[in-house]
Amino acid sequence: MSETHESPLRVSLGERSYEIHVAPGALARAGELIPRPGDSTAFIITHPIVARLHGKALAAGLRGLPAETILVPSGERQKSIRRAALLWDELLRRGADRRSLVIAFGGGVIGDLAGFVAATYMRGVPYVQIPTTLLAQVDSSVGGKVAINHPRAKNLIGAFHQPRLVLADVLALSTLSARNYREGLAEVVKHAVIADADLFAWLEQNAAAILQRDPGVLARLVRRNCEIKAGVVSADERETGLRSTLNFGHTAGHAVESLASYGQLRHGEAVAIGMMAAARIARLTGLFPEAEEARLGALLAAFRLPVRIEGASAAAVLDVMRADKKSLGGLPRFVLPTRIGHVEFGREVPAAVVQKALEEVGARD
Ligand SMILES: NC(=O)c1ccc[n+]([C@@H]2O[C@H](COP(=O)([O-])OP(=O)(O)OC[C@H]3O[C@@H](n4cnc5c(N)ncnc54)[C@H](O)[C@@H]3O)[C@@H](O)[C@H]2O)c1
Numbered sequence: 539m540s541e542t543h544e545s546p547l548r549v550s551l552g553e554r555s556y557e558i559h560v561a562p563g564a565l566a567r568a569g570e571l572i573p574r575p576g577d578s579t580a581f582i583i584t585h586p587i588v589a590r591l592h593g594k595a596l597a598a599g600l601r602g603l604p605a606e607t608i609l610v611p612s613g614e615r616q617k618s619i620r621r622a623a624l625l626w627d628e629l630l631r632r633g634a635d636r637r638s639l640v641i642a643f644g645g646g647v648i649g650d651l652a653g654f655v656a657a658t659y660m661r662g663v664p665y666v667q668i669p670t671t672l673l674a675q676v677d678s679s680v681g682g683k684v685a686i687n688h689p690r691a692k693n694l695i696g697a698f699h700q701p702r703l704v705l706a707d708v709l710a711l712s713t714l715s716a717r718n719y720r721e722g723l724a725e726v727v728k729h730a731v732i733a734d735a736d737l738f739a740w741l742e743q744n745a746a747a748i749l750q751r752d753p754g755v756l757a758r759l760v761r762r763n764c765e766i767k768a769g770v771v772s773a774d775e776r777e778t779g780l781r782s783t784l785n786f787g788h789t790a791g792h793a794v795e796s797l798a799s800y801g802q803l804r805h806g807e808a809v810a811i812g813m814m815a816a817a818r819i820a821r822l823t824g825l826f827p828e829a830e831e832a833r834l835g836a837l838l839a840a841f842r843l844p845v846r847i848e849g850a851s852a853a854a855v856l857d858v859m860r861a862d863k864k865s866l867g868g869l870p871r872f873v874l875p876t877r878i879g880h881v882e883f884g885r886e887v888p889a890a891v892v893q894k895a896l897e898e899v900g901a902r903d
């Protein structure tokens with residue numbers, strides 16, 4: 539992997555292009571980097587815990603940019619139409635207009651929710667992503683997908699709304715729970731498998747420093763992951779093809795996630811299991827060598843992520859997959875690895891092969 543550069547990454551999307559700045563201590567540069575439309579106020583949408591832990595660093599970095607903070611409780615349940623409506627009310631009450639800037643300061647929940655509010659308030663106001671979880675820094679803050687949940691499905695109501703800037707301060711990751719941090723690592727492994735064999739080898743070699751959250755190592759890691767995601771998104775902003783490679787591990791992953799009882803399996807953990815299921819499908823199909831599958835399992839285990847389905851039956855997992863919003867009645871198409879660093883997407887797989895793979899990675903028959 540290339541060295542960490544001070545120069546920002548650029549997401550090329552014509553007039554919606556933007557920069558991603560990744561560095562230890564990047565919050566200190568917020569005021570200098572955030573676009574200031576006139577003297578309008580910025581509205582920071584964040585959680586109480588993030589405000590308490592990192593709000594001072596952001597306030598210092600903003601250096602006089604007029605900003606107000608709006609607090610939202612933590613939790614996936616906040617990605618609701620009710621919370622979005624409360625935020626619209628709050629913006630209105632505080633006099634936010636079309637030139638006002640929204641700053642999403644938090645993990646993926648804040649990014650999706652504040653981004654959705656920014657996409658819809660007055661037909662869209664500009665927003666900036668300041669991600670504070672590993673998942674948000676390597677994945678959700680880049681790409682412009684914003685959403686709230688519908689009672690019947692996650693992320694069903696949303697928009698494409700690109701941020702004006704992404705500012706990732708890896709020092710903010712020092713306060714994350716171990717479990718949430720590891721969830722982010724699942725998406726990191728995903729990026730390496732779909733696009734970058736060198737990154738995968740680097741992760742294998744640096745697993746200990748990564749688990750210790752060494753800031754220099756993290757800056758390289760986050761930067762490379764943003765580069766991969768930005769590359770995919772720039773090539774396919776609205777997911778007509780290539781972008782679907784980002785769903786690697788998410789087909790079976792979503793199914794085991796939704797079958798687990800509440801709190802038992804987090805998203806990143808389910809994705810780790812889903813990647814093993816996809817790898818096994820690929821192996822059974824003759825696409826993916828056994829030795830590569832073993833490397834994937836070993837790296838996920840080194841990051842203390844689960845690699846086997848526990849407690850669910852293959853039939854139940856198949857049922858959930860068939861009901862998936864992207865599957866149009868049959869089984870969804872799969873993203874399958876052919877080697878570490880390369881995947882094929884849109885693969886149809888016979889149900890019997892999927893069932894066998896699920897059983898081999900732990901599902902009951
Ligand atoms: N838009 C996209 O492309 C995309 C991609 C992947 C995931 N997502 C979404 O991301 C969400 C999950 O994101 P997440 O894993 O970041 O969860 P999260 O936003 O709920 O954050 C996890 C927890 O960490 C806390 N927290 C955040 N930053 C912290 C910090 N620096 N120190 C201590 N605690 C901190 C939060 O308060 C929360 O309790 C899901 O809703 C998912 O749908 C979106």
Ligand SMILES: [Zn+2]
Nearest residue numbers: 725788805809
């Ligand atoms: Zn994911």
